[in-house]
Amino acid sequence: MKHLFFCFILLSSQLCVGAEYISEQDFISQSFTNSPTMKSIWLKGDRQEVAKEMLGHRYPALRLRYWMDGTKSAWIMNEIGKEKPITIGVTIEGDKIERVSILAYRESRGGEIRHPFFTEQFVGAGLKPNADLANPVDGIAGATLSVRAVTNISRFALYLSESTASEFAIGQVSH
Amino acid sequence: MVQMQSQKIEQLENQLTESQNRLAEAQQRLNTATDAHAISIENQSVIAATRQELEATIESVELAMQEDNTANRNTTLGGYGELHYNNLDKGSAIDFHRYVLFLNHQFADNLNFYSELEVEHSIAGEGKVGEVELEQAFVQWDYSQSHNFKFGLFLIPLGILNETHEPDTFYGVERNTVEKNIIPATWWEGGFGFNGELAPGWGYDLAFHSGLNLDADNTSASKRSSIRSARQKVGKANAENFAATARVSFSGYPGLRVSAAFQRQSDLTQDDDDDVGVSGIGANLYEFDVQFQRNMFAFRALYAKWDIDSGINQLNEGADEQVGWYLEPSVKLNPKLGFFARYGSYDLLASNSASASEKKQFDIGLNYWIHPRVVVKMDYQQQDNENGTDNDGFNIGMGYSF
Incomplete structure (x- = not known):
């Protein structure tokens, strides 16, 4: 029994360590074929009001970095599921989601949201006039709050992408 | 010149x-x-x-x-609570059923402490109706990305409600009677366990923990054989005999979760703890549940059965088989309003056909979420008991979690 216990730990620990599934750099490089430009957007005025509507709270930052190449943009944000922030990456082409990735998950339960069977539901989703996602997203039992966090960040990224399309973003830096 | x-x-x-x-x-x-x-x-x-x-x-x-942002602090506070009004054949009552505080602490990125302290029925103390209970207090070590080890006092990985029971996450004012009496939720024990993911969508739990202890000298036969009453709640609990629980679950398809669990109790009497001359009663619990959600529709179903050594029949005839199940379809018209119906049955003396012990219950009702984590509930219940003590009526409640 004792040997079985230690074998189990050793075998399991070989798989991988840490809560980060994809690095920020890998997410950006996988999202673009060309090298994108890194920009930042001020989260002020209406944007924080929209954050309160979509996320239920102000986004805890003054600015947000994002990456852009042509009509494609990529956003990385943190949002709390139950207790801990989930790091979520959203790539948007035009006004539709091209990809959603979970970069890091820190909650004790609900890590299934990182798998493609869940994140692929967001592909092609845009924003409806009432600010809901156009695609229905089926949840995961026992991970309701994490599912809600990913859905809300996807909506907010779509809004920010649309918001920046017609406005000047400050602080351009080459990626 | x-x-x-x-x-x-x-x-x-x-x-x-x-x-x-x-x-x-x-x-x-x-x-x-x-x-x-x-x-x-x-x-x-x-x-x-x-x-x-x-x-x-x-x-x-x-x-x-x-x-x-509290999420970035090492120590976090959370909680939930629910107020119930029951208007049933057996009487009316208003009860702040549960007031719960979560206090968690992160020692390191992969080492966390979780706890849950509950005041049940609002007031506790000598001769009072309520209790103060420590329902969770364990340390979890995430020793790899997909696997965790925990030790302390934790919820047993069984059923749908036992681990996830914040009022905004389920339909019905009261928790369903099948999981309450058969699982029996909420159920916690002391020990250690592993949980994690074997492959994408495939989860497992394996726990070794303290065991049940039947109240074998109780004057009430139903209490003597009651699994729910046998919970020791890890308060100076008799630890002559332990138990183990294993569960495998699949959630690799959007909206679907299927779980199968097995538990072994080595002796429900803890070596005849009550000196009634009955001991060595081993028991197995088999449990299976499904949760499925597609767009606005959802469905839950659960089946659980105790297969107990026949020695328990000396305490209460027919108690060696205790079984229950329910089906619960629901529809959520929009993010705020959902309706449900539930039909189920449980029998704590299932092997005694003459016991008239089966209880069938039909519930229908609605949840209205004022906020995603604040809910108002109403339901009507029709309880058809084989022994004729039907208990029909309606329930109204509110609940929150944060």
């Missing part, structure tokens, strides 16, 4: 003066340009310094905003 030389000298002197004047002007212009350049350089360095100071200020403000 001399006059010509004088004129030439005068002409050269004029030219020299003119050149000197031009040189002075040029020098003056040069000096002005140099000053401007110097000012420009100085301005640029001031602008650069100001930018650095501004950046540092913004970063400090953003850091303060992030630190102000």
